[in-house]
Amino acid sequence: TGFTALDYGFVNTASTMSDITYIDGDQGILRYRGYPIEQLVKGNASFLEIAWLLIYGELPTADQLGEFDDKIRHHTLLHEDLKNFFTAMPAGAHPMAVLSSAVAALSTYYENDSDPDNPEHVDLTNIRLLAKLPVIAAYAHKKSIGQAFLYPDNKLSYVENFLRLNFGNMAEPYEIDPVMAKALERLLILHEDHEQNASTSTVRLVGSTGADQFASIAAGIQALAGPLHGGANEAVLNMLAQIRDSGQGVKRFVEKVKNKEDGVKLMGFGHRVYKNYDPRAKLVKESADEVLAALGVHDPLLDLAKELEEIALEDDYFKERRLYPNVDFYTGVIYKAMGFPTRVFTVLFAIGRLPGWLAHWREQNLDPRNKIGRPQQLYTGSPAREYRGA
Numbered sequence: 001t002g003f004t005a006l007d008y009g010f011v012n013t014a015s016t017m018s019d020i021t022y023i024d025g026d027q028g029i030l031r032y033r034g035y036p037i038e039q040l041v042k043g044n045a046s047f048l049e050i051a052w053l054l055i056y057g058e059l060p061t062a063d064q065l066g067e068f069d070d071k072i073r074h075h076t077l078l079h080e081d082l083k084n085f086f087t088a089m090p091a092g093a094h095p096m097a098v099l100s101s102a103v104a105a106l107s108t109y110y111e112n113d114s115d116p117d118n119p120e121h122v123d124l125t126n127i128r129l130l131a132k133l134p135v136i137a138a139y140a141h142k143k144s145i146g147q148a149f150l151y152p153d154n155k156l157s158y159v160e161n162f163l164r165l166n167f168g169n170m171a172e173p174y175e176i177d178p179v180m181a182k183a184l185e186r187l188l189i190l191h192e193d194h195e196q197n198a199s200t201s202t203v204r205l206v207g208s209t210g211a212d213q214f215a216s217i218a219a220g221i222q223a224l225a226g227p228l229h230g231g232a233n234e235a236v237l238n239m240l241a242q243i244r245d246s247g248q249g250v251k252r253f254v255e256k257v258k259n260k261e262d263g264v265k266l267m268g269f270g271h272r273v274y275k276n277y278d279p280r281a282k283l284v285k286e287s288a289d290e291v292l293a294a295l296g297v298h299d300p301l302l303d304l305a306k307e308l309e310e311i312a313l314e315d316d317y318f319k320e321r322r323l324y325p326n327v328d329f330y331t332g333v334i335y336k337a338m339g340f341p342t343r344v345f346t347v348l349f350a351i352g353r354l355p356g357w358l359a360h361w362r363e364q365n366l367d368p369r370n371k372i373g374r375p376q377q378l379y380t381g382s383p384a385r386e387y388r389g390a
């Protein structure tokens with residue numbers, strides 16, 4: 001019955017209406033609930049303030065934000081048993097796999113109060129996930145470098161706590177570097193939402209079945225890990241290091257990309273929606289110089305990235321296809337300067353994106369038009385044939 005349109009990659013098909021994020025890909029515009037990303041990042045917004053904005057639709061009052069922040073600080077502890085989970089994973093496990101598995105495992109502790117049909121449970125699960133994801137992420141990092149886990153310190157802000165959990169140790173007090181904290185807060189804010197990207201669509205699809213936020217977010221994390229999506233920030237740094245180590249030079253690498261040799265792509269370039277400079281990439285590029293200077297780091301990989309961008313933007317291959325740097329192109333250089341290992345980069349993206357995922361899950365959950373997601377197919381297989389038995 002009816003007409004089924006074929007649309008590989010959902011290039012032309014909207015899966016939902018949404019009030020959360022607006023993107024104009026031709027003009028390079030990104031707004032959260034109507035607020036331009038530039039104002040949010042350059043203003044003194046906090047990550048949790050924007051999380052509230054995304055989830056509930058308006059900026060929080062001081063009281064609302066205070067209460068939200070306080071609740072999140074008081075839900076940071078993981079059940080002690082969950083810590084065993086990290087030791088059960090191989091030392092070399094990718095932190096994204098650990099993160100997603102631990103979020104799925106988290107659901108086993110809260111089965112009785114994570115009912116998707118109960119609004120109080122939905123709010124509580126939002127708090128739990130916002131509170132615990134950074135702790136899980138830091139433990140995945142600590143585990144990968146063989147260091148002891150620290151307990152969260154509820155006196156610290158969201159981002160400060162996260163930095164201490166990653167870089168502090170048992171032996172001495174950890175001093176927060178305000179430059180690093182501010183820079184990380186800004187980076188996380190500009191990752192908070194990006195409408196119907198692959199991971200958010202995954203969260204919505206899983207949520208459309210009536211699954212709770214734990215299940216939906218665990219799936220979203222897995223989708224984000226792919227190199228064409230959030231995993232690109234890790235891939236960019238590996239690509240830059242490879243160009244440096246091969247000694248082949250940037251021009252030769254660009255030729256390889258253009259000739260599609262060995263399927264090589266310029267990671268951190270191109271976007272399904274932006275056919276102009278990604279507004280997030282513009283902000284990240286600006287802060288890369290500032291942050292590296294403030295941290296006293298000179299990284300030749302940043303020079304290499306700039307050279308690569310300059311050559312690509314002048315080249316007809318990239319011009320014709322309207323390929324520009326995306327958010328992942330410069331973030332890795334900053335994360336590296338902060339001291340995060342390359343394999344942790346996409347975990348930082350996941351922490352940033354969590355409020356967006358939760359906002360979309362909730363928007364869909366409250367919408368009476370929500371139906372289980374069930375794409376169609378056009379069957380191209382064998383016509384009916386007979387099985388005659390073994």
Ligand code: CMC
Pocket residue numbers: 009197227228229230231232257264265266267268269270271272273321323326327328
């Ligand atoms: N390097 C070289 N060529 C590229 C690139 C690239 N990074 N991106 C697209 N192209 C080419 C592609 O080969 C195709 O050329 P042709 O018409 O000759 O076959 C043309 O440009 C159109 O590309 P597409 O693959 O049809 O575009 P898409 O919208 O399906 O894919 C993308 C978007 C982001 C997956 C792709 O641009 C890409 O693979 N980029 C590299 C990975 C990356 O940086 N991902 C992060 C995306 S932003 C943050 C996030 O979502 O997490």
